[in-house]
Amino acid sequence: MTPNPTTPVAMEVVAKVQETADTYTLTLDASEHPVAFAPGQFTMLYAFGHGEVPISISGDPADPTRLVHTIRAVGKVTHPLCAAEVGTHLGVRGPYGTAWPVEPAEGGDVVVVAGGIGLAPLRPAILHLLTHRARYERVFVLVGARSPDDLLFREELQRWRSRFDVEVEVIVDRGPPDWHGPVGVVTQLLSRAPFDASKAVVMTCGPEVMMRFVVREALQRGVAPERIALSMERNMKCAIGLCGHCQWGRDFLCRTGPVLSWDQAASRFGVRGL
Amino acid sequence: MSDLTHALAAHPFCQGLLPEHIARLATCATEQAFEVGDYLAREGHDADASYLIRSGRVALRSGRETLETVESDQLLGWSWLLDGTTWHVDAVAVLPVAALRLDGPALDAQMHLHPAFGHAFARQILRSVHQRLERARLRSLDVFGGSP
Numbered sequence: 001m002t003p004n005p006t007t008p009v010a011m012e013v014v015a016k017v018q019e020t021a022d023t024y025t026l027t028l029d030a031s032e033h034p035v036a037f038a039p040g041q042f043t044m045l046y047a048f049g050h051g052e053v054p055i056s057i058s059g060d061p062a063d064p065t066r067l068v069h070t071i072r073a074v075g076k077v078t079h080p081l082c083a084a085e086v087g088t089h090l091g092v093r094g095p096y097g098t099a100w101p102v103e104p105a106e107g108g109d110v111v112v113v114a115g116g117i118g119l120a121p122l123r124p125a126i127l128h129l130l131t132h133r134a135r136y137e138r139v140f141v142l143v144g145a146r147s148p149d150d151l152l153f154r155e156e157l158q159r160w161r162s163r164f165d166v167e168v169e170v171i172v173d174r175g176p177p178d179w180h181g182p183v184g185v186v187t188q189l190l191s192r193a194p195f196d197a198s199k200a201v202v203m204t205c206g207p208e209v210m211m212r213f214v215v216r217e218a219l220q221r222g223v224a225p226e227r228i229a230l231s232m233e234r235n236m237k238c239a240i241g242l243c244g245h246c247q248w249g250r251d252f253l254c255r256t257g258p259v260l261s262w263d264q265a266a267s268r269f270g271v272r273g274l
Numbered sequence: 275m276s277d278l279t280h281a282l283a284a285h286p287f288c289q290g291l292l293p294e295h296i297a298r299l300a301t302c303a304t305e306q307a308f309e310v311g312d313y314l315a316r317e318g319h320d321a322d323a324s325y326l327i328r329s330g331r332v333a334l335r336s337g338r339e340t341l342e343t344v345e346s347d348q349l350l351g352w353s354w355l356l357d358g359t360t361w362h363v364d365a366v367a368v369l370p371v372a373a374l375r376l377d378g379p380a381l382d383a384q385m386h387l388h389p390a391f392g393h394a395f396a397r398q399i400l401r402s403v404h405q406r407l408e409r410a411r412l413r414s415l416d417v418f419g420g421s422p
Contacts, residue, residue, distance in 0.1 A: 115417065115418060146418035146419060150418060173413050173416070173418065174339070175341075175343070177338040179340065180331075180369075182343045184342050184409055184413070185413055187409070187412075188409065192345065192346070192347065
């Protein structure tokens with residue numbers, strides 16, 4: 001945790017990778033202020049002169065000295081964040097929020113379902129699962145993207161796929177002529193994945209409408225609501241449960257989220273105005 | 275139980291069908307295999323069959339663009355239920371495919387002769403159409419185009 005929850009610490013960008021046309025992965029040097037985090041947590045990233053936004057950590061939780069974020073340039077702050085070059089500094093507060101249920105999942109199958117940029121918040125959970133692979137039964141990583149060009153972490157997906165102890169499936173909305181993989185929606189992958197629903201944990205992150213279909217499929221397969229986890233994104237500002245910008249019903253998601261179980265989220269999910 | 279009947283009974287499409295319905299379906303079914311690049315259907319040609327995909331992957335293409343893939347355990351094709359229709363897309367194997375071909379005219383005759391079978395089979399078809407429609411709706415939202 002950075003020293004003061006309301007004061008950003010400046011960290012240097014030490015690596016930058018362009019993942020897609022509008023998405024970049026930045027690695028920050030956190031060696032002076034190691035950021036121990038749990039998979040699923042986020043930090044507040046400050047682009048000096050522009051503002052601060054919540055960004056999920058996409059790095060390896062085993063290495064708190066390298067803080068990794070994968071950012072899509074979609075707004076007034078994320079554009080300058082993505083424009084940050086190696087050697088520049090960004091402000092960091094955190095980490096904040098709840099974690100993916102990687103420990104409760106031990107002893108059973110784990111199904112990770114990611115859509116688009118939603119793979120980034122799930123990457124630390126996947127890295128944790130692979131680091132502690134013996135603690136889990138079958139592991140599935142199911143990824144949906146708009147097109148093959150919009151896939152994040154392509155080389156890493158290939159590496160994971162080449163392992164014999166994790167099943168990686170990718171599906172795209174649009175299949176160009178040179179794509180021979182599945183074309184369709186990510187729920188198709190979920191319906192075919194041969195996991196044991198009675199002891200499986202499903203973790204999903206992506207657009208809310210996608211997660212709604214994922215949850216429905218998981219419930220139909222027999223996964224218990226408390227064993228389905230999803231990441232809810234809202235407008236986090238203070239990130240310490242004071243300002244209320246991220247209020248979702250009774251919760252401030254910066255504190256009781258972003259990761260919630262379906263039994264926590266079901267009554268509010270899809271409710272207009274929330 | 276014949277191999278064909280056994281294969282039909284094991285296919286998810288047939289879940290919920292009575293044994294006598296599956297036996298009747300078997301009279302219209304043949305096993306087929308397709309290599310990569312083989313066409314199961316061509317756009318504009320008469321639609322005269324359905325395929326229950328047992329393994330492999332079929333790309334539904336319009337021109338060079340893949341609109342969707344049909345995978346193991348799914349149904350491909352129902353246009354023959356509508357008189358005089360043709361395939362609306364090309365269906366080409368992108369992985370080696372093992373399938374059960376259901377002959378459309380033969381099935382149509384069975385459905386007319388045995389309304390209970392026809393009703394049950396039509397419901398199974400409708401379930402597949404419903405699933406395909408839901409997926410099409412979700413994709414039409416282009417959910418990955420905007421912010422998560």
